[in-house]
Amino acid sequence: MIRWIAFDADDTLWENEIYYQSAQAALVDVLGKYCNGVMVAQALLDTETRNIASFGYGIKSFGLSMIETAIQLSNGRISAGDIQSILEKIKEMTGTAPQVISAVPETLSILAKNYQLLVITKGDLLDQERKLQSSGLSSFFTGFEVVNGKDETTYRRILERYQIPLDQFLMAGNSLRSDVLPVAAIGAKAVLVQHELTWEHEKIVNLNLVNHPYYEIATIDLLPQLVDQINQELK
């Protein structure tokens, strides 16, 4: 029987990628005299991916990668003023309360009656806690875990920390790579919740994990019914 339901945060509980794409559009403007938008998108993704080992995920890592990409694509010709405008954009993002995704509060309210709810998110500790507070959703959750990455070891460690048996755990999120496949691979239940905007990085999956079954729903309000159905089958 499922007793614990964990949620990804960005683009599962609240919008996130839309703000990153808006910052990327501002970078395209800044770099307009050096290259086009496709080149910016590709170079930024490459820089972010390369920098994950040094900087990890989240808003500050994204800011440092934006600056590095701007220097690279301008061949060192970008002005200090333009770099300052990138810094300002990042600060603006850290001051933006993200929009909570449609039906999330109602869904959490239903689920919280019968399940212990967790958030498991990558990214920046300060930024994610700030977004949780501004979302108004924090009272639904027993725990809020910000982690450096989401692989099988991460999920096993969190289950151990909360003393959750594998067969009582379900994870829901919009990333096949981070929220679904590693959870399915350790033998727990995983639900992909579709979102039209998902960061390209999250679409690159570990091919060793793709043979584990998982569930998929179009919108989060379908989750309570799905969990009921799973629990009926497990009875």
Next chain:
Amino acid sequence: MIRWIAFDADDTLWENEIYYQSAQAALVDVLGKYCNGVMVAQALLDTETRNIASFGYGIKSFGLSMIETAIQLSNGRISAGDIQSILEKIKEMTGTAPQVISAVPETLSILAKNYQLLVITKGDLLDQERKLQSSGLSSFFTGFEVVNGKDETTYRRILERYQIPLDQFLMAGNSLRSDVLPVAAIGAKAVLVQHELTWEHEKIVNLNLVNHPYYEIATIDLLPQLVDQINQELK
């Protein structure tokens, strides 16, 4: 009776400020044609302090503040190449294994026999976990908590999380502001472990908290004896 001992990490378990000061010296070199070292030190501290609300603590926040300071002090004349060199310095820091402070492993080894040990540190999640792993000290600790700031609420929340009674908790660290005064203020034991290099920011204390008593030792190897003594007095 003390049963739990928590440690700060940077400049308590391993060197940290020395690497930040080395990066600051590199920034002074880069800005040599615009201003002197004293001006760089003051402007950088001002920028870091102002940016804590947006970026929090840690290596990436420091990197973004270094870039912002360089733009400001050069009046926007700094070159993209010089900003790239700041990015490289930050990456170099994320790849440096910090030196463990003298007598720390022996002291932890003694204390771990009779007490549960924790780390409570501010800063960057990825960078602090990386440093813990590279230090070789991780096996001594029951828990490793990376937090956004260290005030009374932070400590109360951690004590609650681990179900530690106030009178069983002692915190040791090099920062009066973060490790000592808020812990003393909630009524637990706090020990200032001296370190010759302490970040200027950590020297600015909350004056409402300064009347609470705390202990002070010159080096960490004096901690086991102090804890024994405290426990004798509490008997």
